[in-house]
Amino acid sequence: MTGPGLIQLVDCEDVAWFRDGSQGARGAAAALGRRIGLGEQRTAELVLAVTELATNLTRHAVDGSLLLRVLRSDTTAGVEVVAVDAGPGMADVPAALRDGMSTLGTLGIGLGAIHRLADALHIHSRPGLGTVQLARFWPRPVHPRVAGEPSVGGITRPISGEEVCGDAWAARTDTGGAATPAPAPAEKVTDPYAPAPAAPDWATLTGVRLPAARTHTATEQNTSSLRTRTTGRPAPVRASVAGPGPGLLVMSCDGLGHGPMAAAAAQAAARAFRTGTARTPEQAMEQVHRALRGTRGAAVAIARLEPDGRLLFCGVGNITAALVTRTSRTTLLSHPGIAGHQMHQLRTYEHHLPADAVLVMHSDGLSDRWNHTDLAGLLHHPPTVIASALLRQAGTRRDDASAVTAKAPW
Incomplete structure (x- = not known):
């Protein structure tokens, strides 16, 4: 069975x-446990795990x-703890979860205790590269709507020295219905690939020259399509309508x-x-x-995952987006512009969504010089673990950084 009721999503409020x-x-x-009403006993267990x-x-x-x-659903609120490091990593995660296991001669009960206390505990570790640990705490008894793993997960981190992050991500479901065509272009635009009339950009408004958004020439686009065809995957095509059924929409934004x-x-x-x-x-x-x-405006990318194995994508500005499997990375093309100030003619592209693929989107606070082999050992983990590992590996501290990943819930 498929349907929006089976798609689990939570909103995240990054605290610190x-x-x-x-x-x-x-x-x-x-303080967090008390503020959201986690309960005295559950808050004490959260504090112990942290x-x-x-x-x-x-x-x-x-x-x-x-x-x-803080995690919030339409029924309750909980707390998620994410710990990341750059090494030395664990050679045997299951052994590290057993009580009595220690590399420093202590009792070694820490991870075992967290495993028993948390409603969910996920650990990914590679010797020499580092570890990502995620623990989730909901009020007891756990509501059935939040008992499983969300289909979308993301993480944000502000630039060093700032307390708030200029990046954000969000997800929502579409309940389906009659397919609605995209708005038709204005009659005065005769070339569908011609830019819309110019509007003042951020540099003009403020006098501050920001780095230009990454653009793709026609040659690059043709090369990308040719590469897709020669690897056996369908080339992206223009799409104007969503499917008649439910869909999962995901956004990545870089203010x-x-x-x-x-x-x-x-x-x-x-x-x-x-x-x-x-x-x-x-x-x-x-x-x-x-x-x-x-x-100020923002770079924005929005994707829609369809139950029939399609992905619709529209991007403006410098957001990196890709479909990743164990054997491939297919980059999704965005177009120059600044949402809120100046955008070219919008285009939604349709891509094939393999059953084992993960959608990855991130801001330019992460380097895009990663490939599918960097994530191949992560794809079985929940989306937030994948996003956190990518942030650890590719993130810089010279800008706000964010990553969001999504798996088809059908």
């Missing part, structure tokens, strides 16, 4: 990253950091610059996307574009 020991994280976890994870980062890890954030103004733009985009009713990425992009007028 911690890099200096366990005391700050422990206090924040206690203490163990933070202590392990201090004792064992290289460049370790821990994220606390221009960083700091509070970039964060305001990113959150405005997320609100418009979550509350919008558009069925196609192209229509959703138009709604986000209108919501961002009066802000």
